[in-house]
Amino acid sequence: MLHKQYYIEQEKVDRLIARKNQKSSFYNGIYDRYEYPVLTRDFAPVHWRYDLDQEANPYFMERLGINAVMNSGAVCLNGKYYLVVRVEGNDRKSFFAVAESDTGIDGFHFWDYPVVLPDTCPEETNVYDMRLTQHEDGWIYGVFCSESKDKDNPDLSAAVAAAGIVRTKDLKTWERLDNLKTLRSPQQRNVVLHPEFVDGKYAFYTRPMDGFIETGSGGGIGFGLCEDIRHGVIDEEKIISRRIYHTLTEAKNGAGAPPIKGKKYWIHIAHGVRATAAGLRYVLYVFGTDLKDPAKVTAEPSGVFLVPLGDERVGDVSNVVFTNGAAVGENGDVYIYYASCDTRMHVASTTIDRLEEYLQATPEDPLRSADCVRQRCEMIQRNMEILGQRT
Numbered sequence: 001m002l003h004k005q006y007y008i009e010q011e012k013v014d015r016l017i018a019r020k021n022q023k024s025s026f027y028n029g030i031y032d033r034y035e036y037p038v039l040t041r042d043f044a045p046v047h048w049r050y051d052l053d054q055e056a057n058p059y060f061m062e063r064l065g066i067n068a069v070m071n072s073g074a075v076c077l078n079g080k081y082y083l084v085v086r087v088e089g090n091d092r093k094s095f096f097a098v099a100e101s102d103t104g105i106d107g108f109h110f111w112d113y114p115v116v117l118p119d120t121c122p123e124e125t126n127v128y129d130m131r132l133t134q135h136e137d138g139w140i141y142g143v144f145c146s147e148s149k150d151k152d153n154p155d156l157s158a159a160v161a162a163a164g165i166v167r168t169k170d171l172k173t174w175e176r177l178d179n180l181k182t183l184r185s186p187q188q189r190n191v192v193l194h195p196e197f198v199d200g201k202y203a204f205y206t207r208p209m210d211g212f213i214e215t216g217s218g219g220g221i222g223f224g225l226c227e228d229i230r231h232g233v234i235d236e237e238k239i240i241s242r243r244i245y246h247t248l249t250e251a252k253n254g255a256g257a258p259p260i261k262g263k264k265y266w267i268h269i270a271h272g273v274r275a276t277a278a279g280l281r282y283v284l285y286v287f288g289t290d291l292k293d294p295a296k297v298t299a300e301p302s303g304v305f306l307v308p309l310g311d312e313r314v315g316d317v318s319n320v321v322f323t324n325g326a327a328v329g330e331n332g333d334v335y336i337y338y339a340s341c342d343t344r345m346h347v348a349s350t351t352i353d354r355l356e357e358y359l360q361a362t363p364e365d366p367l368r369s370a371d372c373v374r375q376r377c378e379m380i381q382r383n384m385e386i387l388g389q390r391t
Helices: 006-019 352-361 370-386
Strands: 067-075 080-089 094-101 125-135 140-149 157-170 174-183 202-206 220-226 237-241 252-261 266-276 279-289 295-299 322-327 333-340 346-349
Touching: 067 333, 080 125, 094 125, 125 157, 125 252, 125 322, 157 295, 202 252, 220 252, 252 333, 266 322, 266 352, 279 322, 279 346, 279 352, 346 352
Parallel strands: 067 125, 067 322, 067 346, 252 322
Antiparallel strands: 067 080, 080 094, 125 140, 140 157, 157 174, 202 220, 220 237, 252 266, 266 279, 279 295, 322 333, 333 346
């Protein structure tokens, strides 16, 4: 018999799904932010969390709780927007689930069942942060972090990170391929598949790492090619977006959403990390690469693109924004899906034209305070001349 509390809890979920989102008062001319998150743990279906049988669960206790929803891949298919979301249970294990929306900014609701990946890696303990790439070969690929215990290290927190790969045509049936092998770097996280072939090969953006947390000798975001994605092996990784002292990428950086193809650039939305007295701070930045040679960086705007603001700064891991998904609508609108503090999902909206203007016109970081203030004073001087022309 269905427990009567189900109707009360389901009505709460239905209200969240029906809530209309609206643009906030934030303005920078680059993108719009929104009043509400697009997904939180409270959006999780009631039947994921509770045993609905009144006899088996007379007090309607939560049996399998949800701690957070975050770090989603994104894709636009047939006019609808789909997120493959990282859902973290109360047991700390993550799994993937599909949420869909008609608008891209509200109305997101989860499908009845989470994604069930082929269980082909017995040593795999956790999976998370899937990037979705619609590839020109006709498949939608998901590249995610496959985490296992480091059996060679007695430290219980010691882990090994690899890039897992799946592919699908409908987000329902998933084929598991071999984990990506990078011959010159022992661990990989934040790996992204390029949407097109490069020199007839599959191209990946990598993040070479010496360990699970520390980048060590890894210099930034890498670029590498492989012949066969079913058994992907990359020999050489070329660093294309480097970590730089006293910038937002000083501690580490990594690819975010798969690059978006514009008229002038491949548009990359990545994350940068620096150390602060309060811990690591994650922010987003943008760079552009050549349309014919996506390993060649041609635009590097100065500074941050998006940072956590207000309530976004508080959560399981504070002072963090992270993206691994952006969806492009048929009209060129871009929806950037980002998580705040490993807790909830938000959206920022812009267009390809705006992003390319940002890439082309925003000056690069001169890397020294003296040069930065000169750069700013030059703009101020030009603006003072314009202000002086007012009638």
